[in-house]
Amino acid sequence: MSSSPTARTAQTGRAGWMIAVAAAAAFLATFNETFLNVAFTPIMQDFNVDVNTVQWLTTGYLLVAAVFVPVSNVLYHRFPTRPLFAGVLALMVVGSVVGALAPTFSVLLIARLLQAIGTGLLTPIGMNITLAVSPREKLGLNMGIMAAMTTLGPSLAIVLSGILLTFAPWTTLMWVFGGLAFLVLLAGAVILRTVTDLGRPKLDIPSFLLVAVGLVGVLYGVSAAFGGSPLYAAIAGVVGLIALWLFVMRQSRTAHPLINLKPFSSAPFVFGVLMTMLGLAFVFAMNVVIPLFLQGAHGISPLGASLTLAPGILLTVVMGPIAGKLFDRHGGRWSIPLGFLVMAVFVTLVGIAAGYTSILLFATLYVPAVLATAFVIGPSQTFALGSLDREAAPHGVTVVSTSFQIAGSVGTSLAAGIYGALTTANIKAGRDEFDAMLTGFHGAVGFVVVASLIGVVLAILAYRSVRAQRATDSTAAEHDASNTVASIMKSNVYALRADHTVLDALQIFSERGISGAPVLNEDASLAGFLSDGDVMRYLSATHPSSTSIYSYAIGAEDDLEQAMTDLAELNVLRLATQEVVTINADASIADAVATLSDAHLKKVPVLDGATGDLVGIVSRSAINRLAIANYLRSRVDTQQPIETVTV
Template identity: 80%
Template sequence: MHSPGRAAWMIAVAAAAAFLATFNETFLNVAFTPIMEDFNVDVNTVQWLTTGYLLVAAVFVPVSNVLYHRFPTRPLFVAVVAIMVVGSVVGALAPTFSVLLIARLLQAIGTGLLTPIGMNITLAVSPREKLGLNMGIMAAMTTLGPSLAIVLSGALLTVAPWTTLMWVFGGLTLIVLLAGAIALRNVAELGRQVLDILSFLLVAVGLVGILYGVSSAFSGTALYAGVSAVIGLLALWMFVIRQRRIEHPLIDLRPFSSAPFVFGVLMTMLGLLFVFAMNVTIPLFLQAAHGMAPLGASLALAPGILLTVVMGPVAGRLFDRHGGRWSIPLGFLIMAVFVTLVGVAAGYSSILLFALLYIPAVLATAFVIGPSQTFALSHLDRETSPHGVTVVSTSFQIAGCVGTSLAAGIYGALTTANLNAGNNEFDSLLTGFRGAVVLVVVTSLIGILLAFLAYRSAQSQRSTDTAQSPENTVESIMKSDVYALSSDQTVLEALQTFAERGISGAPIIDTDGSLAGFLSDGDVMRYLSAAHPSSTSIYSYAIGADEDLEQAMSDLAGLNVMKLATHDVLTIDVGSSIADAVAAVSDAHIKKVPVVRGENGQVVGIVSRSAINRLAIAGYLHTRGEAPQMADATAR
């Protein structure tokens, strides 16, 4: 177990590593033109600096799980980052394009290994109640990386040659290497993990085949693209069969048996596809159609990118408290609406309007990518979580490659087709850009559907888990004899109920039986201190000093409970795990949480912090062989 301070430093290092890994995916994109001039290569050749990078990173992600459980965390982390440092130095000094490409592939190996290692570190050291927040930070870093890289590289290229980008990245990775060497400790359960070479080759051929097929589908080589994709699919099919037959699979496929995990991964990929697709097409369109310089086109993305960094942890915190049942589909909807408006604004001359409309579109990805990732991994147990991380990390690279290739391919194909049809250049470029917009709008709408299916599957899984092991759910520790208030009662009547029942708060039930709010004695105290400060304390009655409270009590006798109640009540489903209950009371800093059943939200109980504490103490004493002589944990 690590101290909170140590855990925070380890998560910070993991987040920095995730940022650098994804930052480098697009860092050289703006430098393609000077690289082409220096090495005398064409655009189809130079684009392999990005496509090849993504392909190799995707191939090495599955290997990370074997290495993570084979070697201590700190030396493994340092070694992986060192590979990226070496790749940066080789790239900066590269005498030919081939050497530069090899350097990029070395960096890609580091990226493929580093992202899942960082996520595993975060999962291992994060308290359960802060998992959404910390994964939100990780998601913000992975979203910020490829976006901010375009802006920073554009700025650097205005004052320095493209080789400066390699030196700058090398310096940043060296800083992270040193930070990891100082802050990290071993967090993995080590064993004699075996790397199955045939499995590695099959997944490599599978991913490279599929991703190469997608990337080359719009380049005029449809036959080669189709053959490549078919070979890739066959290799992946053979990979899956092998994983089920060997003793030490490269990827444990058990996470795929969880429908919520699968839906969560798909939603994460759709959010990332949006980011990568817009990151490549917006600078291309603004430079070609509006004649903007690379830096200016990149700066159009900057406000939304920077705000997304702030919004990522906020979205994670909201997920911790309320889940993502409505925030994830709402995020997809905002993405679809505002990127449509961006497509409309693209036909006008105002770049400011274009940039302003893009801000809410990219901000909405913070409510999709991080929460979807957390949703997926939270439905796995400790044993399968590392394999889930491997799948999620692989999906990052796949989404990046697919998003970049599809958007750029559609943009280029539609632009060329319109130019060949005799349309003017601006209209042709606009048509190409709007084609890419249609792509991300369609994928966002699919995301909304997946979000509702995901939470339906999660509820179904929870019901199954409850039927199988009810002793591990909230129902086993909740107080079912609920003392509730009605929405037409006065505050003074509520205080009388508190005194008679010996409770400090109660849910408020509306006339239709639904939960309307929650009132606690703390809510009443805060009102009295503000409205009747001379009353000082309701406990004055206990010592006979009741004169100052007469007016206050008269006020409470005419005040409806809903005036002081909390309306946005945090609730927990009866089938939720005890771990979810712990997260609810600790994260929200409250004593009691109403327990509801199903979609109608009918209150069936109350789970309190004291009940959880008694359960924890009883469990501890039981492990020591001491039978606790105490009241039942479900008592008040």
């Protein structure tokens, strides 16, 4: 019998190294998205192009990356992991060399687009590698590392490029990235192994061409509207919209859709994706416009421009996990719209400060503006994916990953286009260069302020849609109550009070014949969950003469007395798990299975979905009994009597 690739990977013990390579790849891909932003001014000077042209180094990059994200899933399941990974990185190395030697802007743009193909393929491949090789108990940690790398990449890129540009030409950036890509390629060639069962999935070429034409047409139309022919811009936009409409029609009819559009049937998912895109558009827009303005209008060096952006961006990396935990505890009903509002207010203040000479004031006001995006982007993404069932969730991940690149393209294109158009128009009108650039910057700020205010409205509508969906689900649950957690939970729950001691808890466990119980506050809200395993682990650590309380039954009375005295003085909340995994009573039994399995728990408290009150406990044993009963019931006609043995 042959083992699966995943099993072979686990046996080799390479999982940790493979995750490290995948994380490095994710960092590298997102690092390159903003690596050239600070170099736009010298690139414009070297190739004699305007801002509307140079911004395509970012807009085109993100656009091509977006087109190739769905393709990665086909390639990942069709080709062995190691040669696929190496081939993608080799493409990025080639793009770097061509870009460093580019004699014209057109060649440089082609080089960037080669790199972008690699980015569109590399990030999802790295995520899939992590999913395939991570032990289940460490999956959350490893995926968190991947998320941190994708956030850290663009942040460090701006700082590092600013440092390099203070003593070297912009072509150095291409050589440095090519060297980094080559190092990751070598690491992948040595460490990676095939981690999925390979097949022959089909790539729907017409869908790929339609989405490519659609996105290029729309975004070229947006960009050309500010710095090119209005007629060509309109034609490109119309062609792009038609292509996207045909793409959507084809996805619902073809047997092999490039992007499964099922998640769009969920209104909360749609709102979540739109909010995520608005937050990302804000970040990409300001990351492009601020360096252009500071270098052009204030004469700041590339390093100075990057350091102006760096504090807020780096703090956002730190704030991301904190915002995520707050979302897990309280949801985003207030934090997401508040985040959008803070973005709008402080970026307005940044626009006002742009007219003064103090760069310190400018940078200080930008910190809370970009910091607020941590309360928007990650939580909105979680809000979107959390609204999907387990079947639709993988398709939702593809949609969200694609929308990331589209949002970056739109934000970069619109902000740079507005900035360039207004600056050029004011210079032609006879205004001095500083005032012309300031007006252009104010226009770009106006765009992100409007986008942020739209985000506030979307956040309010999003949570209204959640309430509407819950009402619909509750109605459906009333008609199918037999398939909910409420139908199998134990409702007569034995609970502990928050003022109980651990010894009180052990006495209750013994008297009631249970192995754990929820801990309730005075208002009956859930404070934690204490199990006999929590107590055993504490005793093993504090009373090392015994690894189990049961050994006290064979002697060691002194140790028993000391341990019991200790437990009699110890409050239950000192040992109880306070980050309690819970499930709603109206959740499906399938959700209960997933919750218990993912968290490796024997039982979880059940809460009333409307009030949040504790109403029961659902356990693995209850689900097992239900599954066995349903199976036996389905075999009632063929089932043979089972003989029992009397002892």
